[in-house]
Amino acid sequence: MLKRIFIKRSSVQHRMLLAFLALVVVPLSIFSYFSLTISSNTIEKQAGEAKLKSLGLISQKLGIMASDLTAISNIYFSNEELRSLLQSPAGDQAYQERLQRQFLTKLIVSYRYAYTWLDYYTSIFGFNNVELHTFYNGPKIGIDTFRGDSWFQEAVKENGGIVWITNPSPSLTPTINDDYYVSAIRLLKDFESNTTVGMLMINVGESFIYKQYGDAASEGEQILIFDRGGTVVSATDKHRLAESMTQAPYYKQFTGDEGRFNVTIDRKPMLVTYHKVSSTDWTIVSYTPLNTLLANVTRSKWITLIGLAGLMLLSVILSYVIASRLSVPIRRLYASMKRVEMGDLSERTKVHSNDEIGELAGKFNQMVERIEELHDQVIVEQDLKRKSELQNLQSQINTHFLYNTLASIRSLLLTETREKVDQVIVSLVKLLRKTLSDESEYITIGEELDNLQNYVNIQMARQYDKLQVHFEIEEHIGSYRTLKLLLQPLVENAIFHGIEPKEGPGEIVIQAWEEAGEIRLRITDNGVGIAMSEEIGSGSLTERVLASAGGVGLRNVQTRMRTHFGEKFGLQVLHADERGTSIALNWPVFMRVEELKRK
Structure with a gap:
């Protein structure tokens, strides 16, 4: 791509600008990109580590909570009065109520405030x-x-x-002042008989759990806790309470x-950090928007982009100013x-x-002067060559055609x-006057067709009814121009190589029309075709016909x-077989030789 730009845009300003971009702006852009990327990754890593520490502290608080709740359950589990109450006869209602009041006063309330x-x-x-129940x-x-x-059943299994x-x-729910809660549940047993006498539930509301981490959530951040089954226990976004995390695509x-x-999440990139509470088998999750986390990096990106844009503008101005004196003579030479x-x-x-550009300009002038001399020389030589070819063609007509025609006239006299x-x-006189006396190479199509008609009249007289x-x-194409003696050799070739060797009469059709700015002409005969030797070899039909003995006039x-x-x-050559021969010609439409030179 750069090579293509350098070749097609060869001005000094473009080269200097591209060189400046390649040497300064591009490396600086790459350095800025990697620098910002590294900064972004570093900030993200540091933020992740900080979040993990914060979640670790929350995990410790929740672990202490679980430890204290376990200690409280152990007190109940080993309390003699509670076992006596749970082992009292089911029918002794008064006795049970008295023991319940004593237990509520001495144990449940006092333990709670401990x-x-x-x-x-x-x-x-x-x-x-x-x-x-408490309260x-x-x-x-x-x-x-x-x-x-x-x-x-799970508690029984434990x-x-x-x-x-x-x-x-x-x-x-009526026993707890909260709609969402978690429970530490265990069975109460009689130590002597090892029989189960009841069940203990220590319930903690979601609002209390939220207090353990609510202050740790920064602006835009969300924190939630889910249990081993994936159910959300507590969350800063209360709409997520009791939600199942197992449906999240990133749960695994x-x-x-x-x-x-x-x-x-919701088309927003998030940094997710998590820490597990081993004592409860809970998982604390923090969601931090990366846009907020990387706000400073984003500002740095915009500052860098603005700086690069300014640097590119400055490079354009400097390259123009520095290269202007060098580019003006180069542009003139160009x-x-x-x-x-x-x-x-x-x-x-x-x-x-007096520099290399001036020396190059001098050599250029010398070169053009020499080219002009050679061009004029070539024009003169080509003109002489064309006239020589035309004279050679005219002399060929003079030797062949004139002899045969005079012999035919002698025969006609009898x-x-x-x-x-x-x-x-009369046809012979007109034909000789046009072909032999006029030295012009170009004539109108109408004149060339008149010459061809005179030639055809003579040949038809010679051939009698065979042609x-x-x-x-x-x-309308008669006013356009063409080469003199262009068509006669083709018709002559059709007569002598196609019609004369044929048994019976023969026919030649000459068609001419204008199409797409060109003159199209076709000469078709129903003769025997053009014989070609096997030694001619491969190639297109036109190439093989021109190489044959009968293709001298065509060449x-x-x-x-x-x-x-x-x-x-x-x-x-369209075809040259037993069907006959068909030859198509095309040349540009022109009325003056100057038009032909411009085409």
């Missing part, structure tokens, strides 16, 4: 229908409500171990204890070369300087009437047409 920083709610369900005195819920739930369940049952990337990755290229050999450049003989003599010639000519016509009209014009 951990003042925690905000939790305790629910105890006994298999003997004892039911205790709830409503209707009993009953442990039978939960027996069919999967989390209940056999006294703690399981963390998100929103285990809507029936517990949450592997290991911590990490970070980039995703696109303009002179273009005029010479267009054919004006009288052009001489007016560049005068067999035909005086009028027919007189008609042949018929038909003309199909567009009338002469081809050479003259190519010399005068150019390589794209000439004759073409």
Whole structure:
């Protein structure tokens, strides 16, 4: 691409500008790109590490919360009074109510205030229908409500171990001042008999969990926590509570204890960092918009782009100013070369300087002067050559044609009437006057057709009824010009090589018309065709015919047409077989020789 620009745009300003861009602007652009990319990656990495530290601190707080809640559950689990209450007979209602009041006063409330920083709610369900709740005195819920739930079966399977369940049952919502909550659930057992006597649930509202990390979320950032099943436990965006993270396309990337990755959410690129809370098997996730994170890098990009644009503008101005003195003489020399290229050999450049450009201009003037001399010499030699060819053709007609025609006239004197003989003599006189006396190379198509008609009249008189010639000519083309003696050799070739060897009468059709700025002419006979030796070899039909013994006259016509009209014009043999021979010619439309030189 650059090579193409350098070749086609050869001015000094363009070269200096491109050189400046290649040496300064392009490397600076590449350096700026990589610098900004590295800065962006560094900032993203540092931000990710900072977010992981922040999430680690939140994880520690949630771990402390889980540890304290576990400690509280252990107190309940080992409390003698609670086991006595849960083992009391199911029918002794008064006794149970007295023990419940004592337990609520001494244990549940006092234990709750022992951990003042925690905000939790305790629910105890006994298999003997004892039911205790912190700050709830409503209707009993009953442990039978939960027996069919999967989390209940999971707690039974743990056999006294703690399981963390998100929103285990809507029936517990009245006991907690929050719509969303998590529960640390474990079975209560009798140590002596190892039988299960009840179930302990320590419930923590989502609002309390949110307080543990809410202040850590920066502007535009979102944080959420989901459990091992993928259910969102807590989130800065409350609309995401209880949402299932397993539907997210990037869910499988949450592997290991911590990490970070980039995703696109709602057409916005996000940096996602995560940290797992081992004690609860929760995962804390932070969503940080990269646009906000990389705002400074974006500003740097715009500043860099503006700087590069200014640098490019400055390069254009400097290259123009520096190269102007050098480019003016080069442009003058270039303009002179273009005029010479267009054919004006009288052009001489007016560049005068003492440097290499001035020396080049002097050599250019000398070269053009020599070319002009050689051009004039070639024109004179070509003119002499064409006249010599024409004279040679005329002398050939004089030797061949004149002898045969006079012999034919002698024969006609014995067999035909005086009028027919007189008609042949008149045609011969007209033909000789036009072909032999006029030295002009170009005549009108009408004159050439008149000469051809005189030639045909003579040949038809010689051939008697064996030859018929038909003309199909567009009338308006008669005023255009062509080469003299262009058509006669072709018709002569058709008569002597096609019609005469044929048994019976023969016919020649001559057609001429104008098409696409060219004269198109076709000569077709129904003779025996043109015999070609196998030694001629391969090639197009036209090439093989011109190389044959019968193609001497055709070669002469081809050479003259190519010399005068150019390589794209000439004759073409359409067919030369048992059907006869058909030859097509084309040359440009012109009325003056000057028009022909411009084509």
